[in-house]
Structure formats: C-alpha cells, structure tokens
Amino acid sequence: MSKLNARIPEGPLAQKWTNYKNHQKLVNPSNKRKLDVIIVGTGLAGASAAASLGEMGFNVKNFTIQDSPRRAHSIAAQGGINAAKNYPNDGDSVFRLFYDTIKGGDYRAREANVHRLAEVSNDIIDQCVAQGVPFAREYGGLLDNRSFGGAQVSRTFYAKGQTGQQLLLGAYQALMRQVNLGTVTLYTRTELVDIVIVDGKARGIITRDLVTGELQRHFGHAVILATGGYGNTFFLSTNAMGSNGSAAIKAYHKGAMFANPCMAQIHPTCIPVHGESQSKLTLMSESLRNDGRIWVPKKKEDAEAIRAGKLKPTQIAEEDRDYYLERRYPAFGNLVPRDVASRAAKERCDAGFGVGTGLAVYLDFKSSIERLGQKVIEERYGNLFQMYEKIVDENPYETPMMIYPAIHYTMGGIWVDYELQTTIPGLFAAGEANFSDHGANRLGASALMQGLADGYFVLPYTIQNYLADDIATKRMTTNEPEFVEAEKAVKARFEKLMSIKGKRSVDSLHKELGLVMWDFVGMGRNKEGLQIAVEKIAAIKKEFWSNVRIPGDITGMNIELEKASRLADFIEIGDLMARDALNREESCGGHFREEYQTPEGEALRQDDKFAYVSCWEFKGSDVTPELHKEELVYESVKMVQRNYK
Amino acid sequence: MEKTINLTLRVWRQNGPKDKGRFETYKVNKISTDSSFLEMLDILNEQLINENKVPVAFDHDCREGICGMCSLYINGRPHGPDDDVTTCQLHMRKFKDGQTITIEPWRSAAFPVIHDLIVDRQAFDKIIAAGGYVSVNTGGVPDANAIPIPKADADESMDSASCIGCGACVAACKNGSAMLFVSAKVSQLALLPQGRVEGARRAKAMVAKMDELGFGNCTNTGACEVECPKNISLSNIARLNREFLSAKLKD
Numbered sequence A: 001m002s003k004l005n006a007r008i009p010e011g012p013l014a015q016k017w018t019n020y021k022n023h024q025k026l027v028n029p030s031n032k033r034k035l036d037v038i039i040v041g042t043g044l045a046g047a048s049a050a051a052s053l054g055e056m057g058f059n060v061k062n063f064t065i066q067d068s069p070r071r072a073h074s075i076a077a078q079g080g081i082n083a084a085k086n087y088p089n090d091g092d093s094v095f096r097l098f099y100d101t102i103k104g105g106d107y108r109a110r111e112a113n114v115h116r117l118a119e120v121s122n123d124i125i126d127q128c129v130a131q132g133v134p135f136a137r138e139y140g141g142l143l144d145n146r147s148f149g150g151a152q153v154s155r156t157f158y159a160k161g162q163t164g165q166q167l168l169l170g171a172y173q174a175l176m177r178q179v180n181l182g183t184v185t186l187y188t189r190t191e192l193v194d195i196v197i198v199d200g201k202a203r204g205i206i207t208r209d210l211v212t213g214e215l216q217r218h219f220g221h222a223v224i225l226a227t228g229g230y231g232n233t234f235f236l237s238t239n240a241m242g243s244n245g246s247a248a249i250k251a252y253h254k255g256a257m258f259a260n261p262c263m264a265q266i267h268p269t270c271i272p273v274h275g276e277s278q279s280k281l282t283l284m285s286e287s288l289r290n291d292g293r294i295w296v297p298k299k300k301e302d303a304e305a306i307r308a309g310k311l312k313p314t315q316i317a318e319e320d321r322d323y324y325l326e327r328r329y330p331a332f333g334n335l336v337p338r339d340v341a342s343r344a345a346k347e348r349c350d351a352g353f354g355v356g357t358g359l360a361v362y363l364d365f366k367s368s369i370e371r372l373g374q375k376v377i378e379e380r381y382g383n384l385f386q387m388y389e390k391i392v393d394e395n396p397y398e399t400p401m402m403i404y405p406a407i408h409y410t411m412g413g414i415w416v417d418y419e420l421q422t423t424i425p426g427l428f429a430a431g432e433a434n435f436s437d438h439g440a441n442r443l444g445a446s447a448l449m450q451g452l453a454d455g456y457f458v459l460p461y462t463i464q465n466y467l468a469d470d471i472a473t474k475r476m477t478t479n480e481p482e483f484v485e486a487e488k489a490v491k492a493r494f495e496k497l498m499s500i501k502g503k504r505s506v507d508s509l510h511k512e513l514g515l516v517m518w519d520f521v522g523m524g525r526n527k528e529g530l531q532i533a534v535e536k537i538a539a540i541k542k543e544f545w546s547n548v549r550i551p552g553d554i555t556g557m558n559i560e561l562e563k564a565s566r567l568a569d570f571i572e573i574g575d576l577m578a579r580d581a582l583n584r585e586e587s588c589g590g591h592f593r594e595e596y597q598t599p600e601g602e603a604l605r606q607d608d609k610f611a612y613v614s615c616w617e618f619k620g621s622d623v624t625p626e627l628h629k630e631e632l633v634y635e636s637v638k639m640v641q642r643n644y645k
Numbered sequence B: 001m002e003k004t005i006n007l008t009l010r011v012w013r014q015n016g017p018k019d020k021g022r023f024e025t026y027k028v029n030k031i032s033t034d035s036s037f038l039e040m041l042d043i044l045n046e047q048l049i050n051e052n053k054v055p056v057a058f059d060h061d062c063r064e065g066i067c068g069m070c071s072l073y074i075n076g077r078p079h080g081p082d083d084d085v086t087t088c089q090l091h092m093r094k095f096k097d098g099q100t101i102t103i104e105p106w107r108s109a110a111f112p113v114i115h116d117l118i119v120d121r122q123a124f125d126k127i128i129a130a131g132g133y134v135s136v137n138t139g140g141v142p143d144a145n146a147i148p149i150p151k152a153d154a155d156e157s158m159d160s161a162s163c164i165g166c167g168a169c170v171a172a173c174k175n176g177s178a179m180l181f182v183s184a185k186v187s188q189l190a191l192l193p194q195g196r197v198e199g200a201r202r203a204k205a206m207v208a209k210m211d212e213l214g215f216g217n218c219t220n221t222g223a224c225e226v227e228c229p230k231n232i233s234l235s236n237i238a239r240l241n242r243e244f245l246s247a248k249l250k251d
C-alpha cells in the first residue's frame, strides 16, 4: 500500500481544490524560465498544457508523432464537451455533473478528482470561446447545448459534429503562439521511446526521429505524458491508426503503476465491420442517439430476410420493430450510457435479431425527420450523415443507419495521484493516458472536458507544487550515465527487432492480437475465456519476437519498424488487460464479467470486494506483475446499483 | 453487394528527401469495392512485405477525413476522383476493374517530399504560428455567454474553421498558393468579435509568412476550392483580401 498515496487534500469535497490551490507551493517568474518541462503529446491534454505552461514562463519541449500538433487524435472527437454551466436552466450544477460522472463510472473513480473536474468544466468553455472556438449558438446569439448519454440535463457544448477538431485547433493555436514566442519548442514526427530516471526522479526522455531514425536525448525537470489511450490494442477501434500505448508501457517499465487496464469502453454507435481488409472502425457520434431510435426486427424471420437481402428495413411495420432500449430502459431510452447500450446491441445480435452481416442494429431517424424536418437533422448531423454515406454507400435520410459497438476509449491508464503525478516523482500523466476520472465507464463528452481540464487548469497548478522544490536543480547535460544507458537499451531493442527477420507482417500479428482481445477481453468476459486470452497473448508475444518481419533499414524512415515497436507494447497491454479483467471478479461499467450479472442481465458490482483501483506494478518481463490496491472511499455519494430504467 | 476489382498501381517511390525518386508499378488483385483507398494500399503493403520488399510510406492517421494527415495525388487529382472527401474516405467503388491508378505525393515547392508519398507540410504550422490565433492566455477570460454572437456569424465562422490543413489546395494550385488555407483561418477569426480585435495584424502577419515560405501568388484560378475536401469557399479569399487591404491602408 505504501507505494500508493493519492494525496487527496483535506477538507469537504467541494473545498478540496480551493484549499489545495490556496496552500500549494508556487514558482516565481524568474525561476520558471530556468525550468524545463517535457510534454509528450499534442492532443487536447498535451497542447493545452504546453500552451499554458509556456504562457506561464516555463521552458517547454513538446513532442508528437504526427507531422503537426493539430493532427493529434483529439481532432476526431465529434459530439461535444460537457460543462456545468446550466445555461438551459434545466437544473444542472457542479454537483450534478460530478454525481453523474461518478455514477456513470459505476463508482470506480476517485471522488476528489471528479469533483475538481466538474468544478473547472465551466472555465474550459469560457477559455475556448475566448480563443475563438465557434461553438453552436442559438438565434439569440447565446451558446446552444444538447443532451448526451447518461445525463438528464443538456450540458453538452458542440461545434457541429467537429467539436474535438475545434477544441484542438483552439489549443493548437494557443500552442503555436507560444512556439512563436519561443517558450515552447516543438518536436514533430518524434516518438518517445523511453523515459530517463535519475536518482528516482523522471529527468528526461529518449526519442526516435521518425524521419531519420536517429535516437535523441532530452532533459526535463519534469515530464508529462499526454499520449492518449491504448484502444488500438484491439487492432480495430475508433482510434486513429497511430494511437498507441507505448508511452504508458515505458512508464510502467520504469516503475509507474498501470491502473485499471481492463477498463475499456465499447462505443455503441460505430459503422459495422465490412470485411477482412478493414483497417479501423468509424464512430457515428453518440449525439445521434438524441434523435435516432435504435431497433431490430421483432421477428426473427424478418431479421433473417433482411440479412438475406430479401427485405428492406423500411418495409418493416412499426409494430414489428423492437426499440429494445426504449423497451428495457423507459427512463433513459436511447440515451442510456454506452456500456449499457453496447451490451444490449450484442444481446439482440447474439439472440439472432441482428441485421446486415448479423452484427448490426438500426439507428433510425425517420420519426425525427417527420417531427423536425430534414433541414434540422441536416443542420445537426449533416457531416456525419455524409461520412456514413461515403463509407457505406447508403443514404441515412432514407434508410436507417446500421451500427454496431466497437472499442473506443480506455478509462484505464497510468496511475496518478490528485496532482496527476505517477508513482515516479516528476512524471505526470494527463488526458486519456491517465486513469483518473472515469472509473469503469466514461460518459459521452467527458473526455474532451478531462483533457482540457488537466492541461489548462490542473497541471499548471500541481506541477508548480513539484517544481518549487526543484528550482535549485541545474539543467543536466544529456551525457549523464542514465541518459547514455537508456539510449543504449533503446538502441539494442530496435536492433533486436530488425534482426528477427521472420515471416509475419506486423499487421498480421496485430490483427491476431485484436481478435483474441475482442473474443475474450471484449464486451462479455468470463474466467475461462480470460485464462485462454492470457495464454494466447503469450503465444502471440513469442511469435512476434521470433517471427516478425520488418523490411527496410534501422536508419531513415521505416514505418514497419514504428509499428512493430508499438505492437510489442500493445501485446504487453493486452496481457495486462486480460489479467486485470481476470482479477476483477465483478461487473462494473465497461467491464462485464458474465458470471456477475443481475437476473435482468445488468452489471453486478461487488462493492465489498472490488471498490478499489487495481494498480499493476511491473516486476520484469515474463514475470507476473504485482497488484496494488487504491481503496476508493466515497464520502459524498452513496454507492447504488446503477439504474437507468 | 460485395464486388472485387483488379488494379495496376503506378506509385511514386523516393527513398528520402535527397533521392531523385521514380515510379514503380505494382498489381493488386481482388480488391473489395467496399474497401477504402488506404485499405487498398494496406493490401499492397502486405503483399510487398510478404515479398520481402519495403512497403510504400504514406501519411494517414484518423482515416475519417478529419485529421488532415492523408494526402496523395491520385490520377492527377489531390484526394482522388471523388468530391468532398479526403483520400482516406475515398472508396474503391469509385474505380473500375482493370484500371491503372497513378499515385504521387503533393507536388509543391513549399511541401518538399520526405519519403515516398510523404511530404513536409510544416510551412502551414509556421503560418499559424505567425498569427493564426486570438492572443489570450489561459484563465481570466470573460464568461462564455458574455458576448452574444449572431448565429449566422457563428455558423459562417464554423464553416471556415472546418479546414483540416491537408494542403490539397496548395497541391491543386498551379501557383502553389496557400491562400485558401490562410483565408479560412483569417475568416474564422475575423467573423467573431473575439478575433476581430487583432484582425488587421493577423491578416498581415499570416500573409507575410506565407510569402516568405515560398508559396505562390493567388491568381484566382479557383482550383483550390474544387479540390478542397471540406468545401472551403473562395469567398474566404475575398474576405482575406479585404482584411489585408484595409490593414495596409491603415499603415
């Protein structure tokens, strides 16, 4: 237990953050200039942190694997961002946003962090508007809100179906302003390949230049990882192709704990898989569930006829449709949280009512178009409808969309305390890369909120509390033995990869891993399946390290080498996910153990045994990791069975 | 329903910025017309790897038309033959069985080739760094609803803000001008009261940077608008010209 101290401030829940800020240590302006902060990642979390710390006067180095910070995966977020503004006057408040997030996360998140998130949510909207983010507005000129899954109020701000893009561009522009002013140095097409620890503290990173293949050493008084989630462990996911979990694994190898790895979110509304060459899955924003109704045929023979191409969905009479979410969850209907909606779709398809390939359900806009007119629907979702049509070649204004769940987001990640610091002093984690705020399930429109909260409003305070003790530490040269050693180890690893010269492509192995993950560590998990997964993943690991083929050279650009290095890390994450899922003998949020369900098929938590964060400590390659527990104490909310009926 | 096609690909290969580069010809068979163009290239690469050859490097990330990372000049058109889509959203149903497809990188002085089909577009970031923002620091800003903005202005600003920074406009332009890209950002911010304050300074700084980085002059050919996957309108360029002129007049 001693290794985990969440460092939650004293005082009543609503006062903790204020108390913290009132008493934390600060760094004076002349000292800030002398302090180097490395920020890895330029998504919402990384870009907002880099811009803010640059503005404050720190000397920031910011890294991204893409060719421009603006291309970080955050750009793809569609639906919106939550805040407790209560502009629609529908009863929202900071407490309610906090409560919904805790409840949505199925009581597996840390109260103090979530409350802080809700507290700063309103500042985020103010900040973005000031930057010129063109949020949707009403005719009166004020900001518009919409509702999202898991909430009964309208608290989601949006910019068409491109909210992530607009928020990221806002942060990117703030970042580029600092680049121009010289406070931030940008390193693009540069990948973190290791973290350097000196005297127990994070003091730098080793990177690989993706164009030249060169390894480089960088010093920082502190290092922030804002490298996103590890959903691509499943190969097929809604994440961008380059999204990866490597930074998290490097941190884990160096002693940071990996928290709740099994907590992954399956998103209910994605375009179904078309075939074997499929490279990624496309999300249809959850906001569509505001106006779309989800159904499958009531009669099995209708579903069969549709699958055989003999019947069209539009030919199914109203009374022969099963709007199963509205039927099962009358209070929330189509707006139940994601995990509930995903499992319900799987249940119908497994029972033989699926359409398309059999692994799809309908999302139908007919009644909304009748009620609101096509123009309104077009205004709300135009670009999503266009995207769907380009991919599937069907017009969703005329025939219902087909959707199916897919891996989307990882709630688990690097363990951090209240200050977003990992178990390695000086190493921080922000955004999707950390585990902190979403427990076992994330509510829609809350990841953007968290990324920007961490970067704009949390780290700029908490990192000072750490750096204030470091003002006397001189910049190190990167010729210190720790840097040299770290680079040597990285070089050896890349040489090893190149020397295997086997027969299997990286993608073929990654697809194999993905199938194991989807079949055994996906929407429905059980003890037996998870044990099989652990064995199969070990076999894939062996196959990878003995039979992967990487053409080309170690120098210069080598995309296969990049992918291989990331896959090696995904394999380790897959193993951690399976082990964690095996350990957690309960169902909660996105983690559904088939052995633990209510008679109605809902997730059944085991609060007496599992009200903790599972934190895994690396013990050596091929050695079973050690489990530590951060007990979750709820002072302000009572744990109840989630009920969306 | 599912149909497959066979294709001949002529692909630009260039081993690093200094290499002269050349076309290589490859055949790919049984490509599902439901596949995306990049999935077709994935199949080609898998084939090359199995033959122990070096796969083709191309930029891509989100594969849903939003990150702006994918590029490619396909049969002479940036982002290929379909309208209003990026290369990653282009589907093989737009091609015919037996067709030859020529695939090249963006060709423009300001976007040098790095490797195979990958070009360096950092010039765009430099233009943004020169002034493509509202100069506010984190914190201490007014309430989000303090300044009402007419819905029409907000919507128009959003349309301009949809630019994904892909560079197709530059690649499509015979002059290699970046005016569509620059004007989209200038317009987005000029249409909002928050951005108005620095309007003149921004327009001047961004245009100056664009000129400095080797982009060509705009002669109103309109090729950029035709090839822009996000329908960024030429009216943005008109607005930029007005902004720029009035800024100059004030000097």
Ligand SMILES: Cc1cc2nc3c(=O)[nH]c(=O)nc-3n(C[C@H](O)[C@H](O)[C@H](O)COP(=O)(O)OP(=O)(O)OC[C@H]3O[C@@H](n4cnc5c(N)ncnc54)[C@H](O)[C@@H]3O)c2cc1C
Pocket (backbone or CB within 6 Å): A040, A041, A042, A043, A044, A045, A046, A063, A064, A065, A066, A069, A071, A072, A073, A074, A075, A076, A077, A078, A079, A080, A081, A163, A164, A190, A191, A192, A193, A226, A227, A228, A229, A238, A239, A240, A243, A244, A246, A247, A283, A408, A409, A430, A431, A432, A433, A444, A445, A446, A447, A448, A449, A451
């Ligand atoms: C399709 C889609 C739609 C979504 N829609 C919504 C929504 O509507 N609302 C919502 O709240 N959330 C949404 N989400 C979730 C949300 O977008 C993400 O959780 C969030 O944007 C993650 O931000 P981030 O800053 O943590 O990481 P990212 O944006 O993923 O950024 C990661 C950064 O790290 C860099 N990086 C990664 N590895 C390395 C390395 N080894 N070395 C150097 N750099 C590295 C990358 O280059 C990148 O800059 C959506 C997600 C998806 C996939």
Ligand code: SF4
Pocket (backbone or CB within 6 Å): B162, B163, B164, B165, B166, B167, B168, B169, B170, B180, B181, B184, B227, B228, B229, B230, B231, B232
């Ligand atoms: S204006 Fe259009 S073509 Fe040019 S960079 Fe923006 S999105 Fe691409």
Ligand code: FES
Pocket (backbone or CB within 6 Å): B059, B060, B061, B062, B063, B064, B065, B066, B067, B068, B069, B070, B086, B087, B088, B089
């Ligand atoms: S890969 Fe992102 S726009 Fe094409």
